[in-house]
Amino acid sequence: MTRYTPDAESLAAHSAPDWWRDAKLGVMITWGLYSVPAYAPRGTDVVKLLAERPDDALKLTPYAEWYENSAKFDDGPTAQQHRERFGDAPYTAFRHEFEAGLTQWSAEPMISFIASIGARYVVPVTKHHDSYCLWPTSFANPLRGADWHAPRDLISEMAVAARIKNMRFGVYYSAGLDWTLNPEPIANLGEMRAALPSGDLARQMMRDHYRELIDATDPDILWNDIGYPDAGDLWRLLADYYNDREDRLINDRFQLPTPAHAAMSDPAERAAFNRDIADALRESGFAFAPDVPDVFDHRTPEYATSSTMGDTAWETVRGVGHSFGYKANETADDFLTGDELIAMFLRIVGHGGNLLINIGPRFDGSIPDEQAGPLRELGAFLRANGEAIYASRPDRELSKQEICGTDVLPVRVGRRCFALIAGSLPASIRLSGWASVSSVASLEGQVLSCRREGDDLVLDIPAAQVGSPAIVLELLS
Structure with missing residues (x-):
């Protein structure tokens, strides 16, 4: 077994294990306090929005899990519907209904459904940008206190249920955005880059959270989002992670702060960056994917079926609709049909990728039929054709x-x-x-x-x- 040292050169020698390349289908679970209001503007996907409205795309984002940020814009549609439905209630008030919904919840039905569609790995969100943890972390949130977390260890419960079904288990964690550390509203990708957490407090939070999750669930995948505060703790964390079990992997979203991030404090630089992204997204074949970091095992284009990755391990990540978190105002037109999902899946697999399809449960953990229906059709297709799909290579x-x-x-x-x-x-x-x-x-x-x-x-x-x-x-x- 290779022994990895805590530096980028050593860690970059690690590669995606065969089990992951063979798996082809995984499921992400995006579930949290945002599942209570379950709202975002509908009618378009995030890639089109970034191309057409680069300066305020994240104010208008179709992602329901961005609810807390979107509601900070008083003139935006999310703030308007929040006032109509909830008055002046703060986002933190949603925890009461979410936690009440957990009393009857069990991981087994959700994980059994995921296994039934032929998924080989599952990646639940453990902490999204609102910093609410779905496990009882011992790290007190600096803004919202020691109990800013679920009353049960939902993540460990899902890990146990997944392994009973012989599925691999990963953890999604947002280290690159945390609205309790950087609470200013984010309207566009430039402002998002500028909001990357930094300093001792961010470093300690991200390090301690990851250590807790690894100790509690022995994850096969670390699925980070947006970025990471600095390299010091990260290289040691990843060296320990790989040295414990080499058949693990990490995604490509452990970006570290660069001068380009610092430049986003300049409004002109931000605007130019947003325009450059918009122009690129209008080019045929461009994949909406993170910048390539120094260390990663697989790439994660978002809402893109990429054929440009070559031999690099990659997976498309997207929802069945236009959101990751549950969005109650989506209509049938917003969701992939079973036929569309199957055709998309074949294109991804045929180009050498995996599909990480997202489920956004209601606040009580139930899976809406609009999402479950197409996934059941994909599962039936896999049962009939899996011998040509699992473990395939172009x-x-x-x-x-x-x-x-x-x-x-x-x-x-x-x-x-x-x-x-x-x-x-x-x-x-x-x-x-x-x-x-x-x-x-x-x-x-x-x-x-x-x-x-x-x-x-x-x-x-x-x-x-x-x-x-x-x-x-x-x-x-």
């Missing part, structure tokens, strides 16, 4: 194809080769350079009609499958 010999919006993505599982086809299926598909394939069959063994024409393979799609959003086929040489 094939190096056959080329990826895009034909009128339909993606044909060759993958290998051991010695077997499969085609993951996502998009509205035409009656026939011409695959350039696939003449080495001699026959094609469904996973049930039905041989499909195909023929070679020069260097191409022409594949006839069964009439019953024409127009379908996704299909998986085995390729034989």
Whole structure:
């Protein structure tokens, strides 16, 4: 086993373990006090909003888990609905209803549902930007006191339930935003960068919280968000984490403060940064992903199906709708259908990635049908086609194809080769350079009609499958 030392060069030699690359599907759980008001403006996703409204995108964010920040803007839609529903009640008042909802909650139904859809790992939010902890931390919050945490260890309960279901377990933790340390409202990405916590208090909080979580749950994944106060404690934390078990991994959101962060205190620099991000998001193929830090195991593009990561381990993270936290005002138009979710999943897997799909439970821990329905359809698809998906890697010999919006993505599982086809299926598909394939069959063994024409393979799609959003086929040489 490699022994890691607390420095960036040593830690950067670590890589994502095979179990994670094989898993393909994980579930994030975004659940907290924000699940009580369950509100954010609806109708668009965050990437489009950042491109179209770069200077106030986070004031108008579709993310319900940003409720406390959004409500600080008196002229914004979140503040308006807060006044109408809750008067002048502070955000902290939501803890009473949230904690009351825990009296009947058990981790087992939630985790069993996640296991039933074929997820191989689960990553609950332990502390979001509001600093409310879902475990009984011994670290007193400097603004909100020693009891700014759930009355039960919800995280350990989920960890136990996940391992009973033979799933790997990770912890999401927001170290790069904490609104009890930096309470000023954040309207855009530049202001978010400027709000990265710093100083001894932030360093102690993040270090102690992570140590508690690691000791309590033995996590397979540390899924940090936004950034980290400084490198000193971080390198020691990660060296201990890897040296204890090398089959663990961390994501790419442990960014450290840089001169670019400090420059965000200048309004002109902030505005230029926001414009640059907006321009990039309007470019075809640009993935909304964090800056690459010195140390990471996998990349995490957000609300993006990236095909530009190459051999780098990566996962798309997104909700079934436009929010991570539960958003009661979303309508059917805001959610992926089962067909859309399956097609998106195949595209991600075919390009070598994982999908970390988010569940945003109601405040009592129940999962809304609008989220559960598409996930059940994905689970049924995985039960029928999992042999071609789990443990797959993009094939190096056959080329990826895009034909009128339909993606044909060759993958290998051991010695077997499969085609993951996502998009509205035409009656026939011409695959350039696939003449080495001699026959094609469904996973049930039905041989499909195909023929070679020069260097191409022409594949006839069964009439019953024409127009379908996704299909998986085995390729034989």
